[in-house]
Amino acid sequence: MSFDLASGETLALIGHSGCGKTTTLKMLNRLIEPDEGEVRLGGLNAHDMPAHEWRRRIGFVIQSAGLFPHRTVRENVLVTPRLLGWADARQERKLRELLSMVGLPAETYAERYPAALSGGERQRVGLARALAGEPDIILMDEPFAALDPLTRTGLIDDIARLKSELGFASVLVTHDFAEALRLGDRVAVMDGGRIIQKGAPAELIASPANDTVRDLLAAPRQLAETVGKAFGDQGG
Numbered sequence: 001m002s003f004d005l006a007s008g009e010t011l012a013l014i015g016h017s018g019c020g021k022t023t024t025l026k027m028l029n030r031l032i033e034p035d036e037g038e039v040r041l042g043g044l045n046a047h048d049m050p051a052h053e054w055r056r057r058i059g060f061v062i063q064s065a066g067l068f069p070h071r072t073v074r075e076n077v078l079v080t081p082r083l084l085g086w087a088d089a090r091q092e093r094k095l096r097e098l099l100s101m102v103g104l105p106a107e108t109y110a111e112r113y114p115a116a117l118s119g120g121e122r123q124r125v126g127l128a129r130a131l132a133g134e135p136d137i138i139l140m141d142e143p144f145a146a147l148d149p150l151t152r153t154g155l156i157d158d159i160a161r162l163k164s165e166l167g168f169a170s171v172l173v174t175h176d177f178a179e180a181l182r183l184g185d186r187v188a189v190m191d192g193g194r195i196i197q198k199g200a201p202a203e204l205i206a207s208p209a210n211d212t213v214r215d216l217l218a219a220p221r222q223l224a225e226t227v228g229k230a231f232g233d234q235g236g
Helices: 021-028 049-057 073-077 081-083 087-100 118-130 149-166 175-181 200-208 212-233
Strands: 009-014 058-061 139-141 169-174 186-191 196-197
Touching: 009 021, 009 175, 021 169, 049 058, 049 073, 058 118, 073 081, 073 087, 073 118, 081 087, 081 118, 081 139, 087 118, 118 139, 118 149, 149 175, 169 175, 169 200, 186 200, 196 200, 196 212, 200 212
Parallel strands: 009 169, 009 186, 058 139, 139 169
Antiparallel strands: 186 196
């Protein structure tokens, strides 16, 4: 596969389970090394620096947040700034700024542990942690999958707002085309470890390349029709 990403752009990778979406993210973050080819960010090759230094340039948001359970919200959010050697005052400013932006004021949440948070709150802390080191790019691996529909909608709106305010680039992995439509400037459909179609959402909707793309695009509409029919039957 091959793709590029402009500054401030979000590329959504969609496809059925097992198609290679998460593996792609792990290669971008050097959790898996590619057999061939290269990953470049801001003109630098991933293998021109140690893996841990490369990862500090990248924010990673995963399912269920992946917070350290024995660390407070403050300690979770400030993992990367501390590794980068930021001064205490700068760390504190960044903590308060980010927790405010994700709707979790530091005065209330900074000293709580993950077990005292709801699923949506943990995911918001995970987002703040991913942004804390002022990364060049954010990788998001199905960050909404474990959330209830109402919480999911709120978090999608939050990420869209933060992207507008902060201008970060991101790669979003999802199997939900509705999420890809909401957040992606471009969408890349994967199948069997390959990108089979890539473009703006409107392009994919207008001209799906094959049945795989057509089925993924049709799923949200089919769900809406099923729900509508169920409510209609109840009303009748």
